[in-house]
Amino acid sequence: MKKIILIDDEMQSIGVLQNLLKEYKGFKVCATAQTLDEAFIAIKEHQPDIVLLDVQLNEQSSFELLDRIKEINFDIIFTTGYHKHSEHAVKAFRYNAIDYLLKPIDREQLSESFSRTSRHQDSLKFFLQKLNTLKTNFFGENLIRQKLAVPTTDGFLLAEINEITKCESDSNYTHIYFSNGYKIITTKTLKHIEKLLTDQPFFFRVHQSFLINLQYASRYYKGKGGYIELKDGSTVPVAVRKKERLIRTLTGN
Template sequence: MYKTIIIEDEHRIREALSIMLEMVAPDLVQIIGYAENVENAKKLIERLKPDLVFMDIMLADGTAFEVLHRLSYRNFHLIFTTAYEQHAVRAFKYSAIDYLLKPIDPQELKMAIDRIADLQERVMADKQLIELQHNLSKTPDKIILPTQEAMYVVKLDQIIRCETSGSYTKFYITDSREIVVSRPMKGYEEILTEPEFFRIHQSHLININFIESYSREGIVKMNDKTEVPIARAKKDVFFKLMKEGL
């Protein structure tokens, strides 16, 4: 049972989220408090020490970042709720931070709670918050790659390619690092998009800026000397991209 606090400055949204939580996770979530501004949110979290916090990005007197930066207790799972337009949602994905779009969908809420069980760490790294603020203010140029050992901040133009194996994705970086993340490729394909990135095969997504050569037989050689196959269904699209000089 997760002791849960909802931090939201709109009464109707607090009520709706409470009702939905009772519907989708009655045996997992126990709501222990509500707050609607920065000061009350800080005091409530410090006093009640929740397991899970739902927090709106924009509060009546400030932002969620002001709350988080002032906390001494941060041993909880955090799910942001936001009314940001769709293009800004990419910032959350690049920062590896869980979020729910308003109006909140009950099925998405249930999936978010289910994901918590797979998370080994409750504490959100400061670098995630820094990157989220950065990515919300401009077009994201970095991505957070969470592993069991650390949170890696990687510039998009340093990613040579990604390779998936089951529920894991391996990132090949220009400094010869290989970073393995316990998340499937599908989630990263949604944010590593064309024209720079191309899903060339079911198991491979490449940064086309690092292509050294490619053959009509269906092999792409990257400039780190690795070779990647072109899926038969992707050949026409890939060759068209190359012909257009992307």
């Protein structure tokens, strides 16, 4: 039996979720909370498996609650009645959100979210699915159309960020690879490109010479540092000091 805590500043929203959850076997609401303090106490006391958490609680951000918790060992499903800016997508990604649901929440939405929690053990496959969910729910079509101005020897190229698969350092230059097989060389360092992509939650610096888009990762191979295989069949080394954080990111543990 999976234990669930419902956190929302509106009692009506909690009531709706409670009614929906009555239809699910194997899930039990062990507590509800309407403030950050109540939520913190409930999580500490009940040690839930899943927390349905409203993004905004009485003019406070739910991320303040998560910052107070030393170890988040439960799945998080964010709920909200409105779209927020992309900054919330990055924060939700870091807190390993399973999903992000817009109110009014219906049965199909909730069912799909719970199915994701049950597939959580399928680490890399689930991780990539989660990236796509966050991309759709937080950024929508805007992310797909978002461009990066990449300096070149004769000007600059407006590159589709979502189509970048990896960036490879070459001294003071950087090779940027795209999903369609196209490659360009920019006159900027990899460090500079990484800074330009700071607000993009899908990019990970796996090695001194490589920055990759985890949406295009297909497999991780163990080893001293290991290496990542991308969907195009190419492989990228993983630095030893990056290995632990990368594995945590891919598995959600």
